[in-house]
Amino acid sequence: MDDLKQDLRFAVRMLAKNPWLTAVAVLCIALGIGTNVTAFSVVSALMLRPFPYADxxxxxxxxxxxxxxxxxxxxxxxxxxxxxxxxxxxxxxxxxxxxxxxxxxxxxxxxxxxxxxxxxxxxxxxxxxxxxxxxxxxxxxxxxxxxxxxxxxxxxxxxxxxxxxxxxxxxxxxxxxxxxxxxxxxxxxxxxxxxxxxxxxxxxxxxxxxxxxxxxxxxxxxxxxxxxxxxxxxxxxxxxxxxxxxxxxxxxxxxxxxxxxxLGDEGRIMVATIQGAVIFVLLIACANVANLFLARATARQREMAVRLAFGAGRWRLARQLLTESLLVAFAGGALGMVFGHWGIRWMESAIPQENMPPPWMRFEIDGPVVVYTVAATVLTGILFGLAPAFQAVQKDLQGTLKEGGRGAGGSVRRNRLRNGLVIAEIALALTLLMVTALFLRSFFKLQTGDAGFDTAPLLTLRVYLPGARYEEEPPKTRRVEDLLRRIEALPGIEAVGASNLIPMGGGNNGGNLLLQGRPVARGEEPRVSWAGVSPHFFKALGLGLVRGRGLTEREALERAPVALVNQAFVKRFFPEGEVLGQRFRISEEKAMGWMTIVGVVPDFHHGDLSSRIRPAAYLPLAYLSGRSTGLTIRTRLDPAAVTSQVREAVRASDPELPVYLVSTMEQLRQDSFWEYRLMGGMFSVFGGIALFLAAIGVYGVLSYSVSQRVREIGVRMALGSQREDVLWLVVRQGLTLALTGIGIGLVLALGAGQVVASVIYEVSPRDPVSFLSIALLLTAVAAFASFLPANRATEVDPLEALRNE
Structure with a gap:
């Protein structure tokens, strides 16, 4: 116990002697641990937390x-x-x-x-x-x-x-x-x-x-x-x-x-991808700090040799260095818990309220997260502390004392280890950045994606018709008709559509399609989406007709046997023939007879933007059997600004009708791909941290290399080497490490791309744009990180360097 206390006191003193190195090491570990805390809170909530049910x-x-x-x-x-x-x-x-x-x-x-x-x-x-x-x-x-x-x-x-x-x-x-x-x-x-x-x-x-x-x-x-x-x-x-x-x-x-x-299959892939990404970040952080501590241990070789000469055991010296590593790890782990807490709160803020998990599944730093964090912290301290500990105590005692500390870092084996760690950092960073690029490209495709109509001037909401008086269809239809008339009379309102469907806001129906004259075996009928719509539903969306005619005012508010279909319906079932005049019915809807197609409307998304547009039919509103009616309101004003007037119009029609799920259509569009926004945001943070750590790794190794090659650089300059020659000598070393890491990382990235292939949107997992841009980015960062120590190398005074030697 006394030895442990002594080791701790000595470790604190040694770390305090190098505050900048200690601060950088703690920050690196904190970033790695913080991302792991955030990610593992998701794993714990969705996969490890016991269900609050009996047996x-x-x-x-x-x-x-x-x-x-x-x-x-x-x-x-x-x-x-x-x-x-x-x-x-x-x-x-x-x-x-x-x-x-x-x-x-x-x-x-x-x-x-x-x-x-x-x-x-x-x-x-x-x-x-x-x-x-x-x-x-x-x-x-x-x-x-x-x-x-x-x-x-x-x-x-x-x-x-x-x-x-x-x-x-x-x-x-x-x-x-x-x-x-x-x-x-x-x-x-x-x-x-x-x-x-x-x-x-x-x-x-x-x-x-x-x-x-x-x-x-x-x-x-x-x-x-x-x-x-x-x-x-x-x-x-x-x-x-x-x-x-x-x-x-x-x-x-x-x-x-x-x-x-x-958690379905896609959810498991996303969670596993997040967890794999943060493990990469932690490994990069470990490699970075290991290089810092290797350089520090090399500088302390003479100190260790003297202590060995005076009888200190090799295990005692290794234990001392491991104690220092663990202290840095625990400091980084504590700070990482704070970063992780901030990450969890940010993550929750990025999830729409209606998509939040139930209360018992809340993301938080619970028992499993704490155990994981402590284990990761200890393992991290051991990982980045072992190599410096072994390097420090394995050198020949007599050789170190004779060298007098000169060139103690020149061992080929040690240089290979340092270079290998940097190469590993860059390879892992490239893999992580590649996955980041795939998610970001998916997000930006959705961000700029076309819903099939202009979402900017639209307000959406739902009205619920409760009670026995709205049990039958005629009173419901009359009430909706009154709502439409009152809202359309408001200043700034251009059109109002009613339907069970709010595009990207739910309410879509599905059924088995029967086409007249095309018998199919029972159970093999194709599926179609369908919705009941009011006369101005498509006008509210800003959509015209592709062909045929629309529903008349009377048809849309009665059970008229007519319908509109979308272009996907035509492509699927009538790719060459004439669709107008064709008849169909939805087999599950017993009260619905054969419907005659009178018009075709453009395709638009019923659900989220990442889903494909399916064949759809639009029937008169009177076929809508539910009590929840969605209103889509087109306005010349700011959609959010007319909400209070719309509420008043609903209250004037029937004060017992609740208005709920009020949102602009643009917000619904944005919320429809929130998972991609969340994944893109998280991976941007992970990738940014990885890039930062990789840059520090390249800079640290080259800075150390320059400090150990002062005599060599002085000799080169004394023999006539120009400043540009010395600059290129160091930058070339950094680029060689970077390009080797990039080559290995590209192979890893190909595998990572296949893992996430099913959860990215309209982007190839081997997307050449992403591969090329990430490789160039890492090369540029490595070149910049190499330039700083290279520039310092050109300032070496040849005479001073030779005199010191």
């Missing part, structure tokens, strides 16, 4: 899949759910939920919240209990049962002032009185950030078998393997397809783990 290892999702139409994950319909419960022997419990909009009316102000319809056993299945009151009883989850509701702690606090007496009282939910039976615990939101829950069966009664709108979660029974359960659900889906071919032909079933639900 999560036996829980699974049950999905319906339609492989012919490339649907690899769909929910179950309520009739299919009931059959699964009745027939399954592999599951001890089968529960379901569906996301729902719920309008909470407290006083005069309606508020739409994201809620869920859940089966009575859902919360017991995951082991969740309320903070106040109770959960749903089985008799409350039945058709015709009295309406009840569970509130989230946040909603209870915000709208009911945290009053415990609200339990047992009635509140208005979707214009109907619901009895509050309980309040859930703080921070609880299921399945994500929902704020209220109602029983499922009263809402689902009467739904059709092809209304696949419920996520099913089940617990595998004791003694049953996952494989056996998978086989059972596959057989179950096969039986349904045979028994109900109109709705279930072509549909299979599979199990999906909780981990797969949190």
């Amino acid at each position: 999560p290892e036996t829980l699974t999702y049950v999905d319906m899949v339609n492989l012919p139409n490339d649907i690899d994950s769909s929910g179950l319909s309520y009739p299919d759910l009931q059959d699964l419960r009745a027939e399954s022997r592999s599951f001890s419990q089968v529960e379901a939920y569906g996301i729902r909009s719920l309008v909470v009316q407290v006083g005069d102000e309606p508020e739409r919240v994201s809620g869920a319809a859940i089966s009575a056993g859902m919360f017991p299945l995951i082991g969740e209990k309320p903070a106040l009151g109770r959960l749903f009883r089985p008799d409350e989850d039945a058709p015709g049962a009295p309406p009840v509701v569970l509130l989230s702690h946040a909603l209870w606090t915000r709208r009911f002032n945290g009053d415990p007496r609200v339990v047992g009282t009635d509140v208005m939910i979707n214009a109907k009185a619901h009895t509050v039976v309980g309040v859930m615990k703080p921070q609880f939101g299921f399945p994500e950030r929902q704020e209220a829950w109602v029983p499922l069966a009263p809402l689902a009664a009467g739904e059709l078998r092809d209304d696949r709108g419920y996520e099913v979660m089940a617990r595998i029974a004791p003694g049953v393997s996952t494989e056996a359960a998978e086989q059972e659900v596959a057989a179950f889906a096969k039986r349904l397809a045979a028994q109900f071919p109109d709705s279930n032909a072509g549909w299979g079933a599979r199990l999906r783990t909780l981990s797969e639900d949190v």
